[in-house]
Amino acid sequence: MRTYGQYCPVVRAIEVLGDRWTLLIVRDMLVGARRFNEIARGLPGLSRALLSRRLRQLQHAGLIVRADDGYALTRAGEDLRPLVFGLADWGARHAFGAPRPDELDPEILMWWMRGRIDTAGITERAVIQVDIADRHRLFWLVLEPDDASVCYNDPGFEIDAVLTADLPTLYRMWVGEIELLDAVRAGDIALTGARWIVRGLPAWLRYSPIAATVRATRPQP
Incomplete structure (x- = not known):
């Protein structure tokens, strides 16, 4: 994994969450998605191979764990809730216009x-x-x-x-x-x-x- 070469918690967070689709996977899990097919269905632009890779990365980072019915967020994953919905608030205020x-x-x-x-x-x-x-x-x-x-x-x-x-x-x-x-x-x-x-x-x-x-x-x- 390529790093930014800076000792900073913002950088460490970006290294975990900055890959394409990662935050959207977390977003969908925060609102209830748990099974692989359920997550894939909600992100149709994401290939199943890349979804598997991102889920492994999230597991390795300690944000999700395997569960009997799919995947579950850990405490660290749940702690992303204010960040994800804070992004929603910023986006609604500053970057959300008519649908394209x-x-x-x-x-x-x-x-x-x-x-x-x-x-x-x-x-x-x-x-x-x-x-x-x-x-x-x-x-x-x-x-x-x-x-x-x-x-x-x-x-x-x-x-x-x-x-x-x-x-x-x-x-x-x-x-x-x-x-x-x-x-x-x-x-x-x-x-x-x-x-x-x-x-x-x-x-x-x-x-x-x-x-x-x-x-x-x-x-x-």
């Missing part, structure tokens, strides 16, 4: 949304078809009392509700720039179907883990 086309991946957005749905208030299966109008793509969120999954092909269940929007609007909602109900009222998102789902989804969907940070940096009306 290369940042808008519908499949990863649906994967993220699936992982942030609170199923505690769901008492029966709810199938929500998500129509991303500008991409001509359909996805299906299948919500059960104890599980939420996303299907990239029609699961064959009866559709209970339909959510329609363009991809930039869905991303802006996801990161906390706009609220789902506000976007529905403004006509930027359409949500139709069974009343209990139309009313429930805004409460079930918890948005991105950094949504509150993004909201806090935006001017208040």
Whole structure:
């Protein structure tokens, strides 16, 4: 490993965390990712070979350990939480503008949304078809009392509700720039179907883990 040749704790931290993808792996583990395939699914631009290498490096650095169900953060790994979310705060304030086309991946957005749905208030299966109008793509969120999954092909269940929007609007909602109900009222998102789902989804969907940070940096009306 190449070093910077400076005796400084900032340098030592960069030597551990400065490789491409490393902090994003830590970010995803801080919000609950544990299994190899789960981490890979959330970082589709990262090859599985490089992911394996980065996980080994994080293990060697003492930030993660192998666990029965995949990987777990150590105390040193958990101590990165204020750093990672501090970067989110700085980024939201100083480096976060309109989404660029290369940042808008519908499949990863649906994967993220699936992982942030609170199923505690769901008492029966709810199938929500998500129509991303500008991409001509359909996805299906299948919500059960104890599980939420996303299907990239029609699961064959009866559709209970339909959510329609363009991809930039869905991303802006996801990161906390706009609220789902506000976007529905403004006509930027359409949500139709069974009343209990139309009313429930805004409460079930918890948005991105950094949504509150993004909201806090935006001017208040």
